Amino acid sequence: MYLKNCWYVAGWSKDYGRNLKAEKYLGENIVIYRKQDGAPAALEDACPHRKLPLSKGTLNEDSIICGYHGLTFNDKGQCTDSPTQRGMEPRRAAVKSYPILDKYRLLWIWMGNPELADPDKIFPIDNYESPTWGYTDGGVMDIKCNYLWVCDNLLDPSHVAWVHVTSFAGAGTDDEPLEMEKTDRGVIVSRWLKGGSPSPYYADLVKFDGNCDRLQHYEMCVPAIALNKSIYTPEGTGGHGKAHIDTTYINISYNFMTPLDEDNTRYFWFQHRNTDPNDKDISAKMNDGALMAFLEDKEILEDVHLGMKNPATMNIDLGLDSGAKQFRMLLKCKIEEEQDNS
Numbered sequence: 001m002y003l004k005n006c007w008y009v010a011g012w013s014k015d016y017g018r019n020l021k022a023e024k025y026l027g028e029n030i031v032i033y034r035k036q037d038g039a040p041a042a043l044e045d046a047c048p049h050r051k052l053p054l055s056k057g058t059l060n061e062d063s064i065i066c067g068y069h070g071l072t073f074n075d076k077g078q079c080t081d082s083p084t085q086r087g088m089e090p091r092r093a094a095v096k097s098y099p100i101l102d103k104y105r106l107l108w109i110w111m112g113n114p115e116l117a118d119p120d121k122i123f124p125i126d127n128y129e130s131p132t133w134g135y136t137d138g139g140v141m142d143i144k145c146n147y148l149w150v151c152d153n154l155l156d157p158s159h160v161a162w163v164h165v166t167s168f169a170g171a172g173t174d175d176e177p178l179e180m181e182k183t184d185r186g187v188i189v190s191r192w193l194k195g196g197s198p199s200p201y202y203a204d205l206v207k208f209d210g211n212c213d214r215l216q217h218y219e220m221c222v223p224a225i226a227l228n229k230s231i232y233t234p235e236g237t238g239g240h241g242k243a244h245i246d247t248t249y250i251n252i253s254y255n256f257m258t259p260l261d262e263d264n265t266r267y268f269w270f271q272h273r274n275t276d277p278n279d280k281d282i283s284a285k286m287n288d289g290a291l292m293a294f295l296e297d298k299e300i301l302e303d304v305h306l307g308m309k310n311p312a313t314m315n316i317d318l319g320l321d322s323g324a325k326q327f328r329m330l331l332k333c334k335i336e337e338e339q340d341n342s
Contacts, residue, residue, distance in 0.1 A: 002026045002259055003223040003334055004111045005111075005116050006111075006121070007108045007121060007122045007123070008025060008110075008111060008224075008256075008258045009106050009109075010023065010032065010042070010100060010108060011106070011140070011268075012106060012268070013105050013106060013107050014105070016040060017034050018033065018034055018059065020054070020057065020058075021033065021055065022045055022055035024260050025258055026259050026261075027260075028111070029045040029046060029053065030042050030043065030044065030045050030098060030109070031043050031044075031045040032107070033059055035075060036062055040107055041062070041100065042098040042100040043073060043075070043077050043096065043098070044077065046095065047066040047068060048079075048093050048094065048095060052066060052067060052068045054095070062074060063075070065081075069083070069084055070084065071083075075097065076097050077095040079093035098110060098111065099114050101119060104128060105138075105270075106256070108122055112338070123221065123225050123256075125254065125272065127272070127274075130277075131277060132274065132277055133277055134272075134275065134276050134277035134278065134279065134283060135270055135271060135283070136271040136287040136290070137270070137283065137284075137287055138269055138270025138271075138287070139294075140268050140269075141266075142267070143265045144263060144264055145263070145264070145265060145301045145302050145304065145305030146265065147224050147258070147259040149301050149304050149305055149308070150224070150257050150297075151220050151226070151257060151327060152321070152328075153297055153300075153301060154226035155220045155323040156189070156321075156323070157189060157191065157216040157218050158178070160199075163297065176191050177191065178190070178191050178319075179191060182326060185221040186219060186220045187219070187330065188217065188323075189219075190215065190216060190217045191215075191216055192213060192214070192240065193215075194238070195213065195235050196212065201286075201289050202232055205249065205251070205275075205286070206232045206247075208233075208247040208249075210234065210235060211234075212232045212238070213233050213235055213239060214232055214238070215230065216230065217231070220323070220324075220327045222334060224256070225254070225255065225257070226253075226255035227253075228252070228255065229253075230250070231250050232249040233248040233249070249273070250273065250274040251271055251273045251274075252273075253269060253270075253290065254269060254270055255267065255268070255269045263305070267294070269294065
């Protein structure tokens, strides 16, 4: 069901400190905390004795003391003390530990084989350190649906014409033909829309007047990371192979889907733009607009999940589903390959 030998976003780095925080990812219960030096640690959230969650224990220096009988576990999951039988620590008293680290203001966790956890495999955010690019605070939202429905939605530029009328919609979003491309990390669905007005979300953000050429670039990458790129450029200056001009506006929405279980997804996002790096008002306005749109998605996707989980009749696919189907096939192959090699 899940690809495990990869990095998932566990949360925003700022939300984790010197406290025990219970989480669930890919159906596994995990406790996360920060050590005295600030580095994060993640352990299986279950004492091996009677499976009391370790998150109900106490943090002592860099170790967790179970709240039932005091078994103590370090950040590697090793039992370092057994107060009821000191000197005879149970040989099987250990819990699973997970590689976890901070990058891009996010906390990333590796759910598979710890020996394969390479920090260089974290999804790259281009221009993140550039002083000319600005980013929003971002957000997080729990959605009561399988993560693949969220992935499908983020590979579907057409839905904006009906779901996001007051934000991302615009001329051509309902019927302009789509192009699909497979890459070494996923699938891209895209199209250039020529000569229309900027969508409501971008109308006050672009750096030119008049009509525009607009790129909708919807990219889904393994395991469940979406890079949605919007490019706005004056009419007549956009299109495949054309260089950007001084007033070309680029905004990239980074979307990270972390499956909690088969019925629930934690959705993280932030926007990254090539203008106004220090303008907090613009960042706040963009953040508010994105949240409004994603709440619209949430309402749709939760009903889609319920409808598709227990259908009364067969569902159909449309041509616009081709990108989502290609991504699901790619992910399925990688999951099967991983399981065959485990």
